[in-house]
Amino acid sequence: QVELVESGGGWVQGGGSLRLACAATGLTFRDYTMAWFRQAPEKYREMVAAINWNGGDTFYTRSVVGRTTISRDNAKNTVYLHMTNLSPEDTAHYYCAADYAKTIENIHAAEYDYWGLGTQVTVSS
Helix, strand or coil, rough: CCCCEEECCEECCCCCCCCEEEECCCCHHHEEEEEEEEEECCCCCCEEEEEECCCCEEEECCCCCCCCCEEEEEECCCCEEEEEECCHCCCEEEEEECCCCCCCCCHHHHHEECCCEEEEEECCC
């Protein structure tokens, strides 16, 4: 049984930073591309960042480039998301997702195989 469990969300002052973590169990972690998505009320679920199996390739959505880092620790079966210079536009429910592929092949939510329940991030102005 695959389980992805996110942590690290909460309330953040505008301009601040956060670090989310996602611990995965029940799968061979290094066989999966991992990603972070987010969904704000009445908006579609969008990819924030993705990382390939060994961390050698990453993808970031345009709005977070330069202030976001995705990383992974295969020894701990954990993927991280570090975001800085947060704004109210970053307020959303953040989800961890796994795609059974060693390379970043998919950027759409429907193409990911496993999901966590997510963690809420709220940024004040």
